[in-house]
Amino acid sequence: MSKTKYIFVTGGVTSSLGKGIIAASLAKLLQSSGFSVTIQKLDPYINIDPGTLNPYEHGECYVTEDGAETDLDLGHYERFLNIPTSQANNVTTGRIYQTVINKERKGDYLGKTVQIIPHITNEIKRRIQILGETGEFDIVITEIGGTVGDIESLPYVESVRQLQWELGDNNALVIHLTLVPYLAAAKELKTKPTQHSVKELMQSGVSPDILVCRTEHPINDGIREKLALFCNVKKEAIIESIDASTIYDVPNLMRKEGLDKVVLEKLNLQAKEEPKLIAWNNFLKHYKNPESTIEIGLIGKYVELQDAYKSILEAVGHAGAQNKVKVIIHAIHSEGINNTNVAEKLKNLSGIIVAPGFGDRGIEGKIEAVKYARENNIPFLGICLGMQMAVIEYARNVLHLKNANSIEMDSNTPHPVINLMEDQKKVTNKGGTMRLGAWDCKVSENSKTYQAYNTSSISERHRHRYEYNNQYSKQLEDAGLKATGINPKTGLVEIIEIPTHAWFVGVQYHPEYKSTVLNPHPLFVSFIKAAIKQNN
Numbered sequence: 001m002s003k004t005k006y007i008f009v010t011g012g013v014t015s016s017l018g019k020g021i022i023a024a025s026l027a028k029l030l031q032s033s034g035f036s037v038t039i040q041k042l043d044p045y046i047n048i049d050p051g052t053l054n055p056y057e058h059g060e061c062y063v064t065e066d067g068a069e070t071d072l073d074l075g076h077y078e079r080f081l082n083i084p085t086s087q088a089n090n091v092t093t094g095r096i097y098q099t100v101i102n103k104e105r106k107g108d109y110l111g112k113t114v115q116i117i118p119h120i121t122n123e124i125k126r127r128i129q130i131l132g133e134t135g136e137f138d139i140v141i142t143e144i145g146g147t148v149g150d151i152e153s154l155p156y157v158e159s160v161r162q163l164q165w166e167l168g169d170n171n172a173l174v175i176h177l178t179l180v181p182y183l184a185a186a187k188e189l190k191t192k193p194t195q196h197s198v199k200e201l202m203q204s205g206v207s208p209d210i211l212v213c214r215t216e217h218p219i220n221d222g223i224r225e226k227l228a229l230f231c232n233v234k235k236e237a238i239i240e241s242i243d244a245s246t247i248y249d250v251p252n253l254m255r256k257e258g259l260d261k262v263v264l265e266k267l268n269l270q271a272k273e274e275p276k277l278i279a280w281n282n283f284l285k286h287y288k289n290p291e292s293t294i295e296i297g298l299i300g301k302y303v304e305l306q307d308a309y310k311s312i313l314e315a316v317g318h319a320g321a322q323n324k325v326k327v328i329i330h331a332i333h334s335e336g337i338n339n340t341n342v343a344e345k346l347k348n349l350s351g352i353i354v355a356p357g358f359g360d361r362g363i364e365g366k367i368e369a370v371k372y373a374r375e376n377n378i379p380f381l382g383i384c385l386g387m388q389m390a391v392i393e394y395a396r397n398v399l400h401l402k403n404a405n406s407i408e409m410d411s412n413t414p415h416p417v418i419n420l421m422e423d424q425k426k427v428t429n430k431g432g433t434m435r436l437g438a439w440d441c442k443v444s445e446n447s448k449t450y451q452a453y454n455t456s457s458i459s460e461r462h463r464h465r466y467e468y469n470n471q472y473s474k475q476l477e478d479a480g481l482k483a484t485g486i487n488p489k490t491g492l493v494e495i496i497e498i499p500t501h502a503w504f505v506g507v508q509y510h511p512e513y514k515s516t517v518l519n520p521h522p523l524f525v526s527f528i529k530a531a532i533k534q535n536n
C-alpha cells in the first residue's frame with residue numbers, strides 16, 4: 001500500500017460546531033470511495049482519559065473494544081464508519097505528558113532539557129502517526145479538540161505545522177471548521193469571525209487548505225469569494241455546512257458541496273469508485289419517513305445534558321429506523337420519581353430504559369421505574385447500573401429481602417445482591433481500573449436475548465466495578481428472575497430476564513456502544529419491536 005495520507009481538522013470561532021461529525025462524514029465519503037480510513041481525536045485536557053470525568057463535563061464516556069475510555073466522538077466515528085476504533089484513536093494532553101515524563105524519569109533524555117518543542121510535539125506527532133504506521137489505512141483523519149487560539153491547543157497546532165512540512169505536499173492537508181453567523185437585525189451572514197480565526201491559525205504557521213463553514217443560512221457566491229480572498233483558500237474549497245435535521249444527513253450534504261472531491265484532489269488521490277452510500281441512504285429513508293411513532297422513557301440522572309447518553313439515543317434511533325418507527329425519547333430524571341408519582345410519570349410509555357450510572361444519586365427513582373415496568377408488563381431494558389437496579393428491585397419486592405442493595409450504594413446492606421468484583425477489592429486508583437472493553441458471553445437458547453441476537457456466543461463492551469452476586473442466583477432464579485447470559489470464563493452473570501414478562505432484559509454490559517447505522521444493535525431492535533407491540 002502507498003504511504004498513508006493525513007487530514008487534520010481544526011476548529012475556530014466557538015466550540016460545539018461539530019468537528020466530529022464533519023470528520024466522520026468526510027471519512028464516510030472517503031471510505032465509500034474505496035479508501036480505508038480511520039479517525040483519531042486529540043483532546044487538549046490534562047486528564048489521562050475521560051474515564052474519571054463526570055458526564056456533565058464532556059458528555060458520555062465511550063468505550064472501545066480494547067477497553068479504552070474515550071471521548072464520545074469515537075462513538076460517531078464507529079457509528080458512521082462501521083469499523084472499531086481503539087486506544088490509539090483517542091489521545092489527551094495528559095497521556096502525552098505522562099509518556100514524556102515517564103521517559104524523562106527513565107533517563108531517555110539524559111542531559112537534555114525536556115521542552116514542549118521538541119519533546120511534547122514529537123510525542124504528539126508519534127501518536128498521530130501510530131495509526132498510519134500500522135499499514136492498515138490509506139487515510140488518517142486527526143481531529144484536534146478545542147478551538148484554535150486556546151493555550152491548550154497550541155502544541156497540537158504546532159505539531160500539525162511540523163507534520164505538514166515533514167510529510168510534504170499532497171500527503172497532508174488541514175480543514176478548518178468555523179462559524180459564519182447570521183445577524184438577524186442586519187439580515188446578513190458575517191465572515192469576520194472566520195477571517196480572525198484563520199488569521200489566528202496562520203500566526204501559528206498553519207494555512208488551512210479547506211474551510212468548512214457552519215451556518216444557519218446558505219452561503220452565497222459573494223461570501224465564498226470574500227472568504228477565499230481573505231483566507232487564502234481556493235473558492236471551491238469553501239464548503240458550506242448548513243444546519244441539518246439529523247447528523248446522518250451530513251455525509252450527503254458534504255458530498256453535494258464537493259468536500260471529498262477537494263480533499264482527494266489536494267491529496268493527489270483518485271477515487272476508486274463513486275461514493276454511492278446505498279445502504280446509508282436506505283437507513284436514512286426509514287429514519288426520516290417512519291410509519292408510526294412510539295414513546296420510550298429513558299430514566300437517568302444526567303438527563304439535562306443530551307450528550308450524557310449519546311450512544312443510547314443513537315442506538316435507539318438506529319433501532320427505530322430498522323423497525324420503521326420514529327422513537328420519541330422522554331428523558332426522565334430519576335431523582336424526581338417516587339412511589340406516589342411513578343405511574344403518572346411513566347404511564348404513557350411503550351418502553352422503559354434505565355440508564356447506566358455511578359453513585360447513589362437518583363437510584364431509588366430508578367428502582368421505582370423498574371418496579372413499574374415489571375408490574376405493568378412494559379418492555380424494559382436495563383443497561384449496566386439499570387440491570388443492577390432490576391436485580392435489587394426483584395430482591396426487595398419479590399424475594400422480600402429488606403434493604404437489598406449494591407455494595408456501591410450501601411456498604412452495610414444485609415443483602416448485597418450486587419457485589420464488588422473479587423479482583424476489584426484491591427483496587428484503589430479510580431482511573432482506568434474498571435472492568436473495561438469486550439468480554440464474551442454465552443446466551444441461553446430459550447431467552448429473549450437469544451431471539452434478539454440469533455446466536456448464543458456474543459461479545460459486548462463493559463465499564464463497571466460491581467457485579468451480580470452469584471450467592472443470590474438460586475433464590476432469584478427460583479423466584480423467576482433468570483440469568484440468561486453468563487461469562488464463560490468467570491461465571492459472572494451478564495444478562496437477566498423475566499421470561500413471563502412481555503420483554504424484560506437487563507444487561508451488565510453496554511450494547512449501545514456497538515450499534516452503528518449499518519448494523520443497528522439486535523437488542524435495541526428487539527426492545528423497540530416489543531415496545532411497538534405494546535403500543536398496538
Ligand code: GLN
Pocket residue numbers: 355356357358359383384385386408463464465466467
Ligand atoms: N456503577 C456501576 C458499577 O460500577 C454501574 C456502572 C455503569 O452503569 N456503567 O458497577
